[in-house]
Amino acid sequence: MTAPHAAQLIDGYLARLNAAASDLPKAARQELVDDVRVHITEARARETEETDAAILNILDRLGEPAAVVADARERLGVRAPQPYRPGVLEVLAVILVPFFWPIGVILLWISPAWHWRDKVIGTLVPPGGYLGVSILALVAASSRSSGCITMTNAAGAVIEDTCQQAGPSWLQVLGAVMLGIVIYVLPLITAGYLAIRLRWGRPRQAALA
Amino acid sequence: MALIVKTPRYAFDLIEALGKTGLLTTEGTLYPLLSRLRRDGLVKTEWRESTDGPPRRYYELTAEGRRALIAFKNEWTSFRGAVDGILQEGK
Numbered sequence: 001m002t003a004p005h006a007a008q009l010i011d012g013y014l015a016r017l018n019a020a021a022s023d024l025p026k027a028a029r030q031e032l033v034d035d036v037r038v039h040i041t042e043a044r045a046r047e048t049e050e051t052d053a054a055i056l057n058i059l060d061r062l063g064e065p066a067a068v069v070a071d072a073r074e075r076l077g078v079r080a081p082q083p084y085r086p087g088v089l090e091v092l093a094v095i096l097v098p099f100f101w102p103i104g105v106i107l108l109w110i111s112p113a114w115h116w117r118d119k120v121i122g123t124l125v126p127p128g129g130y131l132g133v134s135i136l137a138l139v140a141a142s143s144r145s146s147g148c149i150t151m152t153n154a155a156g157a158v159i160e161d162t163c164q165q166a167g168p169s170w171l172q173v174l175g176a177v178m179l180g181i182v183i184y185v186l187p188l189i190t191a192g193y194l195a196i197r198l199r200w201g202r203p204r205q206a207a208l209a
Numbered sequence: 210m211a212l213i214v215k216t217p218r219y220a221f222d223l224i225e226a227l228g229k230t231g232l233l234t235t236e237g238t239l240y241p242l243l244s245r246l247r248r249d250g251l252v253k254t255e256w257r258e259s260t261d262g263p264p265r266r267y268y269e270l271t272a273e274g275r276r277a278l279i280a281f282k283n284e285w286t287s288f289r290g291a292v293d294g295i296l297q298e299g300k
Contacts, residue, residue: 063235
């Protein structure tokens with residue numbers, strides 16, 4: 001008889017083992033997982049009445065996947081994964097993302113120190129760094145001025161100019177201040193965010209010692 | 210390794226034998242050990258059909274493995290002698 005949750009329990013265990021062994025050489029990982037799978041099959045064949053508890057006992061006796069993999073690492077002479085140590089590349093990337101966007105973003109994507117999500121955030125917030133937002137602001141400003149209608153008479157004297165307005169309202173001032181913050185502070189916030197995310201680092205693929 | 214001196218055995222069989230001695234706490238760690246021994250050429254393996262279930266990988270000592278085992282036996286005997294000596298002194 002098969003235990004009600006046998007497949008679930010065993011697949012879960014093998015998945016955890018496979019994940020824990022992700023830094024082992026591929027062949028070694030495959031061999032370990034295959035050996036353990038055969039082991040479980042053998043052990044199940046010996047149970048007279050298979051229950052979930054029996055399966056759990058089999059898995060318990062095998063040991064925690066992390067412990068098995070730690071042992072395998074030792075036997076293979078594979079170093080445990082070390083957190084990636086940020087270097088010049090990462091410092092340059094953080095500085096260049098706001099100030100010299102294209103190069104900064106290239107460095108950002110080259111470096112293994114950031115997660116994929118952080119790289120996307122670093123690339124898109126704000127797009128183009130200071131250079132990008134300056135161009136955006138310029139485009140916005142020019143499109144606004146082109147909205148002005150200036151009517152002149154035959155002599156060239158201005159008779160009507162829709163651009164002429166009363167002094168800016170407090171709302172417009174607030175808007176301008178907010179825009180300024182976005183333009184000048186957001187790139188710095190992004191750079192700061194990248195610097196913080198960097199510290200946690202990502203484990204580098206373990207190399208054969 | 211001494212367990213496969215006389216006759217080739219398969220992993221699960223080994224685990225059961227070790228389990229009886231109380232030497233093996235996490236059974237899973239036997240597999241990395243066996244693959245290390247194989248990589249070092251101390252054991253050789255062979256797949257054999259089993260009557261009740263999937264084929265089994267049998268482990269057998271190589272000539273080099275036998276030599277290593279004898280070397281270990283000698284080392285262990287002298288180590289045990291040394292420890293016994295120290296324990297006797299403490300009495």
